[in-house]
Amino acid sequence: MSLLQHRDDNVRYQQQVDNSRNYVIPFIEKEFPDIAGLKVMEVGCGEGGVLTPLLEKGCICVGVDLSQQRIDLAEGFLKEYTGTGQLRLIAKNIYDLDFLGEYRHTFDVIILKDAIEHIPDQEKIIGHLKQLLSPRGQVYFGFPPWYMPHGGHQQVCTSKVLTLMPYIHLLPRPLYRGLLRAFKEPEPIIQELMEIKDTGISIERFERIVKRQQYKITQRKFYLINPIYKYKFGVSAREQWKPLAAIPFVRNFFTTCVYYLIKPL
Incomplete structure (x- = not known):
């Protein structure tokens, strides 16, 4: 959450x-x-x-x-x-x-x-x-x-597991996106997190x-x-x-x- x-x-x-x-x-x-x-x-x-x-x-x-x-x-x-x-x-x-x-x-x-x-x-x-x-x-x-552990702003995720999971934003883009989708994150949040990965x-x-x-x-x-x-x-x-x-x-x-x-x- x-x-x-x-x-x-x-x-x-x-x-x-x-x-x-x-x-x-x-x-x-x-x-x-x-x-x-x-x-x-x-x-x-x-x-x-x-x-x-x-x-x-x-x-x-x-x-x-x-x-x-x-x-x-x-x-x-x-x-x-x-x-x-x-x-x-x-x-x-x-x-x-x-x-x-x-x-x-x-x-x-x-x-x-x-x-x-x-x-x-x-x-x-x-x-x-x-x-x-x-x-x-x-x-x-x-x-x-x-x-840093939460440098990807994963605390905005709806999944409580993902909000606490460190360093996941450092995964290669396809793996990171796949992980977010596997936890059923809404597409707007996935898009936001992928944009932060770029900036x-x-x-x-x-x-x-x-x-x-x-x-x-x-x-x-x-x-x-x-x-x-x-x-x-x-x-x-x-x-x-x-x-x-x-x-x-x-x-x-x-x-x-x-x-x-x-x-x-």
Whole structure:
């Protein structure tokens, strides 16, 4: 069965708020200790839970998502902030020329939380974000490395067995698809998981793109246990053992989440 947060919008929103307040914001505050008044954009904002604690701290926020349905949900959760103008929610592609024209060199922080692993051309978007950053701006990324036990997002499966089965996303495509069908997963879920197989990103690939696009890493944190697993599996967050985090490629298999802040050179 799929997890509760995949079926209940309110639960998903509240979990996003809690995770943002306790983990994402303290990480961003390492570079921006005085967070009040920052101009912040989240790409793939969904229900708006990540932005909520930033709004509470006085940030001026823009939430962007391709899904009008999810923007509508965010409007419902955050109407007190959209009503005052502190928050703007937009269903739009950030590559659109009118979006770039309005927000060029605007944002002090751009957030991609559990988003980059769903984006097909990751090099393109990481390069494009430079145009939207203010002179002091940085980009936050939080994502699960592809090779980690549940890097294929199999937790969205309807089968309880598959949601808990590690590393199955690393099977060759025909075997992986066959396994999903054998457990009678619906075709939309199979399609979603196969798309993630195409876009999943490793630690090393992410850092190569960052270097090629002429950013520098200002903050980095690896988790052995992803903070979001508190809600998915009832376990507490735990940072990765530093010697293991220093071993290229191998670290991907045992690191369930990474946080980065990067800024242009």
